[in-house]
Amino acid sequence: MDSWLAIVQIVQRGRMGRFWWVNHKQTFTQEHKGGYLWSPKREVNNARSQFYDNMRRARRGDGVLSYADGRIRAIGEVTDEALEAAKPADFGNIGEYWAHTGWLLPVSWRDVVNEVKPSAHLSVIAPLLPKKYSPLRSKNGRGNQKAYLAEISEDLYLALGALASGTIGDGVPPADRFAVIDEYEQAQVQALQSDLTLSETVLRTLMDARLGQGEFRARLLASDKACAVTGVRDARLLRAGHIKPWRLCQNAGERLSELNGILLVPTLDHLFDRGLMTFGQDGLAKFSSSFNAADLVSLKLNHARSGYSLSHHEEFLEFHRSEVFVV
Amino acid sequence: MDSWLAIVQIVQRGRMGRFWWVNHKQTFTQEHKGGYLWSPKREVNNARSQFYDNMRRARRGDGVLSYADGRIRAIGEVTDEALEAAKPADFGNIGEYWAHTGWLLPVSWRDVVNEVKPSAHLSVIAPLLPKKYSPLRSKNGRGNQKAYLAEISEDLYLALGALASGTIGDGVPPADRFAVIDEYEQAQVQALQSDLTLSETVLRTLMDARLGQGEFRARLLASDKACAVTGVRDARLLRAGHIKPWRLCQNAGERLSELNGILLVPTLDHLFDRGLMTFGQDGLAKFSSSFNAADLVSLKLNHARSGYSLSHHEEFLEFHRSEVFVV
Numbered sequence: 001m002d003s004w005l006a007i008v009q010i011v012q013r014g015r016m017g018r019f020w021w022v023n024h025k026q027t028f029t030q031e032h033k034g035g036y037l038w039s040p041k042r043e044v045n046n047a048r049s050q051f052y053d054n055m056r057r058a059r060r061g062d063g064v065l066s067y068a069d070g071r072i073r074a075i076g077e078v079t080d081e082a083l084e085a086a087k088p089a090d091f092g093n094i095g096e097y098w099a100h101t102g103w104l105l106p107v108s109w110r111d112v113v114n115e116v117k118p119s120a121h122l123s124v125i126a127p128l129l130p131k132k133y134s135p136l137r138s139k140n141g142r143g144n145q146k147a148y149l150a151e152i153s154e155d156l157y158l159a160l161g162a163l164a165s166g167t168i169g170d171g172v173p174p175a176d177r178f179a180v181i182d183e184y185e186q187a188q189v190q191a192l193q194s195d196l197t198l199s200e201t202v203l204r205t206l207m208d209a210r211l212g213q214g215e216f217r218a219r220l221l222a223s224d225k226a227c228a229v230t231g232v233r234d235a236r237l238l239r240a241g242h243i244k245p246w247r248l249c250q251n252a253g254e255r256l257s258e259l260n261g262i263l264l265v266p267t268l269d270h271l272f273d274r275g276l277m278t279f280g281q282d283g284l285a286k287f288s289s290s291f292n293a294a295d296l297v298s299l300k301l302n303h304a305r306s307g308y309s310l311s312h313h314e315e316f317l318e319f320h321r322s323e324v325f326v327v
Numbered sequence: 328m329d330s331w332l333a334i335v336q337i338v339q340r341g342r343m344g345r346f347w348w349v350n351h352k353q354t355f356t357q358e359h360k361g362g363y364l365w366s367p368k369r370e371v372n373n374a375r376s377q378f379y380d381n382m383r384r385a386r387r388g389d390g391v392l393s394y395a396d397g398r399i400r401a402i403g404e405v406t407d408e409a410l411e412a413a414k415p416a417d418f419g420n421i422g423e424y425w426a427h428t429g430w431l432l433p434v435s436w437r438d439v440v441n442e443v444k445p446s447a448h449l450s451v452i453a454p455l456l457p458k459k460y461s462p463l464r465s466k467n468g469r470g471n472q473k474a475y476l477a478e479i480s481e482d483l484y485l486a487l488g489a490l491a492s493g494t495i496g497d498g499v500p501p502a503d504r505f506a507v508i509d510e511y512e513q514a515q516v517q518a519l520q521s522d523l524t525l526s527e528t529v530l531r532t533l534m535d536a537r538l539g540q541g542e543f544r545a546r547l548l549a550s551d552k553a554c555a556v557t558g559v560r561d562a563r564l565l566r567a568g569h570i571k572p573w574r575l576c577q578n579a580g581e582r583l584s585e586l587n588g589i590l591l592v593p594t595l596d597h598l599f600d601r602g603l604m605t606f607g608q609d610g611l612a613k614f615s616s617s618f619n620a621a622d623l624v625s626l627k628l629n630h631a632r633s634g635y636s637l638s639h640h641e642e643f644l645e646f647h648r649s650e651v652f653v654v
Contacts, residue, residue, distance in 0.1 A: 230625045234618065236603070237594070237626075265626065266593040267564070276563065291561060298557045299564075299592065300627045 019157035020064040021135040023147045028068035030090040035174035040102040050133045051148040055082045055103035071115040076107040079174040081326045106174040110167035128156035185247045212240035220261040231307040239269035243316035260316045278325040288326045346484035347391040348462040350474045355395035357417040362501035367429040378475040382409045382430035398442040403434040406501040408653040433501040437494035455483035512574045539567035547588040554592045558634040566596035570643035587643045605652040615653045
């Protein structure tokens, strides 16, 4: 048994994390079992939603209250940044009107000891609910229809955690980032492989590009010649990564264009690929706020900037900034 | 047609590469078709051999004369450093007395225009043969029985290249480093998977360790905590690599021991894994001489040293220095 004390201790460790409340609605079972949260990126009418945007604001170590069927049923810890992912196959017919692509946030869930009903404790809870983007209606204690992932205060998080008497059991292993990306890519690969309009050569060229190899890499080496940040020219140290990820490209042109490629040494390629680094329009490297400043100094990356103009990559960099970069 | 002129131009480019002569003997067909050279690491009696040690002295861009059946039959360019690899399955029964593990050197071969017999030009060639470790006996122009890869002078290389009238055709694609390593690892994986004495749990632990994941990584993070060079502590930036490569480990103990693991940021993990960097007993990072000094400065790696004592890894580091590091 894992007591409520452990959760309080996490909070008291002094980390500057956030607290969240998710209204699962129909997908509690799938999200709980799979160790994640999933949301579309926007509303069906393409409007932005604070509740969906919050998926990308969550960080490792943040706490999440899981609310479904009028009860707090689990408490989770975010284990990784959100990543772009296909709507889980497990959802079946649920949310058919949602886009096929959204944000997936890995979370390690543990069941609560007592499934507490917030509506039964409204006098305690109502004053602690956020004024804007609240997960519950303060009048009747029912879930706010539009809410998905809502930010809540530490006080509300602790109050509900105490009412639930903490969590029990080992919890569900969180969704693995690489497994999710891999599955997404495999789906793209299979779609291409079963596309009878593609010749063997085109297919091979596309597959090579996926791994940053072949013609894609050769053209990028010919045009950019060196790591975009360090200026390293030794090809053994240069990775040819996609700016707009291969799995998210709309067509072969985007997958093969050297304008959608960037040469980086492995550490920077790793950061860029995971959205932990991007470039401003001024060529200055920007790092995710989730980094400890000391680590950037250790990597000698504070004040890093591109060693050559990246303006020819700007169209794809704009996508990277808005859709891949983890602010 | 690719003329002799191109080869002379490579030489005249002023690079400080070396020139080699290989006596293929029985394995010409396999090595020519596969785009490589393969040798055991030592003589059958376990004595060192200069001809085998030369496999690890060859560098990208070096030239190689291919000699078999008394003739120079091809000229190649080394495309990558030698790597440890299983004896090619293509060899079949050839060299049954050789060890199962040796050096594989990727080479891009092109056929010569005229297959020149060195023995027919002994008056030109004999004075140019090396005094020690010669590929040919200067008396009769026959292959030296013990020779495999011999270093020759630029003069001898150019003289024989001219007699052969240069090369013709597009050449054979060289063996791919990653494909070779992958094949080697797959063989290990299959051997483990078919080992009925292993439980499911042990097998999974071993497979996780191969990818620097799971228990292996967790224990290494717990003991070493930071990148051995940069001191970076963010686990998202730390790779858990094997010092003695997973595929070369003798048993599960070596594969799972945190003493055989090293935490490095991706660029350094990449260099260390490929043998392009190692550590001296004094903790100073050593880089392969194949690097351009300017690139090491760009990476801010000149004078890099371990940020903490590596003495607990010394047994495995000794293996890395002698068997993995590309001097």
